[in-house]
Structure formats: C-alpha cells, structure tokens
Amino acid sequence: MTDSIAQQQMLYVRDEMSDAEIAEQADLYGPLTDSVRELIELALLTEVDGPEVRAAQEHLESAKQILRTRVNPGPYGVRWGASGQKRAWGNAAAGLRNAIAPPLVFNFDADGRAWTDFHLGSAYEGPAGLTHGGIAALVLDQALGSAAEAGGAPGMTGTLNLRYLRPTPLGALHAEARIDRVEGIKTIVTGQLSGPDGVCVEAEGIFILPRWARGGDSAKVSDPV
Numbered sequence: 198m199t200d201s202i203a204q205q206q207m208l209y210v211r212d213e214m215s216d217a218e219i220a221e222q223a224d225l226y227g228p229l230t231d232s233v234r235e236l237i238e239l240a241l242l243t244e245v246d247g248p249e250v251r252a253a254q255e256h257l258e259s260a261k262q263i264l265r266t267r268v269n270p271g272p273y274g275v276r277w278g279a280s281g282q283k284r285a286w287g288n289a290a291a292g293l294r295n296a297i298a299p300p301l302v303f304n305f306d307a308d309g310r311a312w313t314d315f316h317l318g319s320a321y322e323g324p325a326g327l328t329h330g331g332i333a334a335l336v337l338d339q340a341l342g343s344a345a346e347a348g349g350a351p352g353m354t355g356t357l358n359l360r361y362l363r364p365t366p367l368g369a370l371h372a373e374a375r376i377d378r379v380e381g382i383k384t385i386v387t388g389q390l391s392g393p394d395g396v397c398v399e400a401e402g403i404f405i406l407p408r409w410a411r412g413g414d415s416a417k418v419s420d421p422v
C-alpha cells in the first residue's frame with residue numbers, strides 16, 4: 198500500500214463519540230459555520246465605507262486569534278461515533294463545519310432516491326447572476342455519491358458526465374439522484390440539478406469502491422455506513 202493510500206485510510210476514523218456529544222458539538226460549531234458563511238456573502242456584497250470595512254476586519258482578526266489557539270492540523274476526515282453516526286463535517290458540499298459548503302442536506306426516499314432542496318447565494322456565481330458550472334458539478338457529485346452510499350454501494354467518483362441543458366440560476370435549487378445499477382464494485386448513478394424553470398444539469402456518474410476498501414486489503418473502517 199502506498200503512503201498516500203495509508204494517509205487516506207487514516208482519515209476514516211471511529212472515535213466512539215456518543216450521540217449526545219455529537220449533538221452538543223453540532224450545536225456549538227453549526228452556528229459558527231453559519232456565521233462564517235454569512236460573512237463570506239457580506240465580504241462580497243457590503244458597501245459600507247472604508248472605516249467600517251477596516252473596523253469589521255479588526256474584529257475578524259480578534260476572532261481568528263481566539264480560534265487559532267487550538268487547531269486540528271486537518272483535514273477533518275470522516276468520523277463515526279459509538280452508535281455509527283457519521284460525521285463528514287469537513288465535506289466541501291455538505292460539511293456541518295465547512296463554511297464553503299452551501300450546505301447540502303439530503304433526504305432519502307424508500308425507493309432509493311436522494312434529494313436536497315438548497316439555496317446558492319452570490320458566493321457561488323459564475324456567469325453574471327448564474328451558478329458557476331463547477332459548483333453545479335460539486336452539487337451533483339455529492340448528490341450522486343450520496344445516493345450510491347445510501348443504496349449500500351458507496352464509492353469514489355471514477356467518472357462524472359454532465360450535460361448543462363440551461364443556465365442554472367442562483368437562489369432556490371433542487372438536486373436529486375438515484376442508483377441506476379450496480380456492477381460489482383461499480384455503482385452507476387444518475388441525477389439532475391433543477392431550478393424554478395426545470396432541469397438545468399443532467400448527470401451520470403460511475404462510483405467505484407476503492408481497492409483498499411474492498412476487504413482483503415486491511416480496510417481500516419469495516420462498517421462505515
């Protein structure tokens with residue numbers, strides 16, 4: 198096994214945290230993340246005068262000084278508590294502690310559909326007034342990957358094909374995905390990203406269970422989902 202694969206595996210951790218401790222952490226860090234997310238939008242759109250900008254920045258420097266007194270060297274990784282509750286809190290699309298995540302919160306239907314209603318603000322702009330195409334890809338990668346995982350056939354994105362049908366607005370959006378078929382260690386998933394006028398982006402992905410997680414290769418975490 199190469200060092201980089203060993204490093205990946207080490208970031209999948211069972212830390213035995215109780216559900217109550219997890220809820221306490223979510224209550225503590227969730228509002229901090231929301232506040233930073235709002236700050237990103239304010240930094241982009243504020244039109245206050247120079248002295249106010251500089252005063253606000255000084256406050257931010259003080260906040261940073263408090264937070265940096267004890268810091269996990271990172272990245273956050275994926276952690277499971279004692280009951281098996283998963284925390285992918287660093288995830289760029291859905292992480293509870295990641296302020297750059299929209300964040301996406303998924304629902305799962307009994308028929309295998311994963312879906313999310315979410316909002317993209319001005320920080321996700323690509324073409325003027327529209328969602329950046331890379332952000333649409335981020336959302337769909339996460340939606341398709343989540344459907345694969347929820348269907349018991351998780352994997353790393355091997356291939357992701359996208360067809361941008363119409364411009365994706367900013368604002369209220371919907372994404373959904375479902376498993377099309379499972380072929381051994383490969384899960385083929387399809388999905389869409391939609392705005393108020395209909396489907397904007399269609400996606401098909403192949404998700405592949407990496408070699409190290411297939412068993413027989415000393416997978417560190419044996420019961421991840």
Ligand SMILES: CCCCC/C=C\C/C=C\C/C=C\C/C=C\CCCC(=O)SCCNC(=O)CCNC(=O)[C@H](O)C(C)(C)COP(=O)(O)OP(=O)(O)OC[C@H]1O[C@@H](n2cnc3c(N)ncnc32)[C@H](O)[C@@H]1OP(=O)(O)O
Pocket residue numbers: 209338339341342343346351352353354355356383403405406407408410416417418419421
């Ligand atoms: C124990 C912990 C759980 C482990 C679960 C692991 C991952 C799950 C991760 C997340 C799931 C959770 C939630 C989902 C959330 C988010 C989704 C976003 C996920 C990502 O953001 S993820 C980052 C981007 N992603 C990468 O960074 C991948 C880099 N890459 C690799 O890590 C390898 O490249 C890999 C693993 C893809 C394949 O490597 P490998 O060694 O396992 O492949 P191998 O040679 O054995 O081939 C086996 C069969 O797959 C075919 N095949 C190979 N490569 C293919 C490809 N690219 N496309 C289509 N088919 C392919 C072959 O043709 C053969 O097919 P056949 O058997 O039919 O001949």
